[in-house]
């Protein structure tokens with residue numbers, strides 16, 4: 001049957017090595033041998049779309065595209081962008097009930113009104129907007145503050161979604177009704193009920209492209225960093241380097257939040273363990 005071969009695209013060992021080396025060098029994602037089938041399946045879609053007959057042919061096309069667009073599509077195909085509002089709810093509970101009230105107290109004592117947070121690997125923005133909701137709720141009625149949540153990702157496609165800030169109703173179900181009313185604006189998109197991040201959230205969240213492997217043009221010190229469900233894709237030496245860089249950027253008393261399967265066990269660091277996946281710079 002003509003066309004059947006395209007469903008059985010073979011990813012040769014040499015091709016897999018080339019792709020995994022390239023991806024590792026670019027963004028730290030560790031495509032070890034166990035990921036070969038995932039790479040084959042995810043990139044097969046791109047091969048079919050572009051009607052490429054082999055992975056080598058496809059890779060040649062990617063490498064010849066001087067705009068970098070094809071390469072960014074390759075990275076997008078291989079990275080996982082799963083996220084949601086208030087994911088890992090206990091992190092937000094801890095922020096709202098314990099960390100943020102104590103932070104305001106500390107800031108007041110030092111006469112500082114500057115609060116800075118970072119969602120490192122923000123995907124389509126839900127994490128950063130949830131952080132901003134927790135922050136704005138805490139600051140309500142507390143006078144004037146200069147509070148920003150920096151949100152960065154390597155995927156320009158995900159950043160575009162985050163910048164639009166429009167989410168289907170089912171995606172905002174995790175936002176408590178009161179906060180939904182305060183910070184999200186209902187709207188209809190092609191007859192579908194959606195919600196858009198409101199002005200206060202947009203003023204608070206600053207979205208930028210950033211590859212965590214590159215230099216970070218970020219002015220510290222930061223009060224808290226969420227780097228959740230990102231480091232899991234990196235190897236230990238890369239995780240170690242990142243954790244050290246987060247440490248350098250955090251203020252004393254600042255917090256690092258990691259994803260639920262990303263404890264810092266096995267990573268050398270000076271953070272103080274607060275509770276699972278929450279670490280403080282003393």
Ligand SMILES: C[S@@+](CC[C@H](N)C(=O)[O-])C[C@H]1O[C@@H](n2cnc3c(N)ncnc32)[C@H](O)[C@@H]1O
Nearest residue numbers: 027080081082083121123154155211212228229
């Ligand atoms: C699974 S999502 C996590 C989203 C969010 N932090 C959460 O926990 O819900 C992982 C994100 O990390 C991003 N990412 C992977 N490697 C990256 C890198 N080197 N620099 C910046 N972002 C990266 C991906 O593009 C993706 O959006």
